[in-house]
Amino acid sequence: MDATKRSMRVLMLPWLAYGHITPFLELAKKLAQRNFQIFFCSSPVNLNSIKHKISDHPNKPNNSIQFVELHLPSLPSLPQENHTMKGLPFLLFPILLKALDMTKPQLSDIIQTLKPDLIIYDVLPLWIPDLASSLNIPSIAIITGGVAFVCVMSFYHVEDDKHVDEREFPFPELYPDHLRIKFSQMRKLPPLSDEQGRDMSPLSMYKKSNSIILVKSCEELEGKYMDYLSASFGKRIVPLGSLVPELVNNDNEGMDIINWLNKKAKSPTVLVTVGSELSMGKEDMVEMAHGLELSNVNFIWVIRFNEGENIKIEDVLPNGFLERTTERGLIVENWIPQMKILSHENIGGFVSHCGWGSVMESIKFGVPIIAVPWALDGPWNARVVEVSGIGLEIERENKNGKLLRESVAKVIKQVVVEKSGEEIRRKAKEMSESIRMKDEEVTNRVVKELLQLCDS
Structure with missing residues (x-):
């Protein structure tokens, strides 16, 4: 035929x-x-x-x-x-x-x-x-x-x-x-x-x-x-x-986020999200917050709660966190235009649960991945990301698998700003270009x- x-x-x-x-x-x-x-x-x-x-x-x-x-x-x-x-x-x-x-x-x-x-x-x-x-x-x-x-x-x-x-x-x-x-x-x-x-x-x-x-x-x-x-x-x-x-920039979705990003220096901001169908437990959310604060890196953090939960964000985050990070952090509830944000030149890393769709989006836009897998295929996808050299996984506590703030801060800084992460950033860009070509x-x-x- x-x-x-x-x-x-x-x-x-x-x-x-x-x-x-x-x-x-x-x-x-x-x-x-x-x-x-x-x-x-x-x-x-x-x-x-x-x-x-x-x-x-x-x-x-x-x-x-x-x-x-x-x-x-x-x-x-x-x-x-x-x-x-x-x-x-x-x-x-x-x-x-x-x-x-x-x-x-x-x-x-x-x-x-x-x-x-x-x-x-x-x-x-x-x-x-x-x-x-x-x-x-x-x-x-x-x-x-x-x-x-x-x-x-x-x-x-x-x-x-x-x-x-x-x-x-x-x-x-x-x-x-x-x-x-x-x-x-x-x-x-x-x-x-x-x-x-x-x-x-x-x-x-x-x-x-x-x-x-x-x-x-x-x-x-x-x-x-x-x-x-x-x-x-x-x-x-x-x-x-x-x-x-393909990214179509003919809409105004998420423009408040984009305008916030436009004011930041090139590539020092991380996007933090664990996907549209998952939510962090309170203990992990606290550790993530402390890790973001310790990293001293700009961040956009998407926080979701399970359907039916009537929870205020300030009730689950560390005392004073929102006030201390107000100049370099943006908290977003529910949906975001993820691709539009990842494509922005000021995004330097993606703290991701490693759902396969998110991995592919990150690769398309050449954004290195800070892997924090939660469930299903995420742990194995995170291994693929790290083995291929386009990201690093945040280590967890061996006994119960909980997040540790020191590990969160360490990996974010390495991937996004430190000299030791230059190879990761380079490989992420190279893979993106190779796939596009x-x-x-x-x-x-x-x-x-x-x-x-x-x-x-």
């Missing part, structure tokens, strides 16, 4: 979380500019939140991206506005999965109506590749998180029930001391099965991908992990780059792989 002769029809099925929808949409834009017809399928509440990203885009595709609504049933505890991971209470997650599973007949009808040449799917729902296969449609997976983390999970996903010896794993740099206890206590994980005994673990989704697996990453950062995963899964691993949206080459390879797949 030649995309120059006939537009290749691709159905995209991202998971219902914004951090998954965004990279899918960025890939959709790139493919749409190369004569692909994209059908982007999600719940109405998710689609309504992203439609402006197409209509407002300076290079918007001419009807090459069509949104397809997937209507989840409105269960008593799951109204339509909750048909998304954004702001979803944790207790409703299983109900959202149940509702999504109930759309299988509807999605089958959508596929048969659209007749796509290819389906690109995400980690959930687990039955997508089997449904595509039953309809004789090739399908491929996207890994929207870090490849190194999937390598670790793949290492544990075997059928026996034996303890794991991490010495067998070829990347010892992914085993920092504060994770060794967790690894030594883990058993190799048996596959999750459905009623028919079929493997239904998230890793099975990748193994069912036709010939290739797309990954939201770059060879400069995770090349050796891609090689390992390719051998493990028996698939070609095709990097997509960062898939970070190869963007067209990376996209061309993806197009070639997709065309080959549908020609075979």
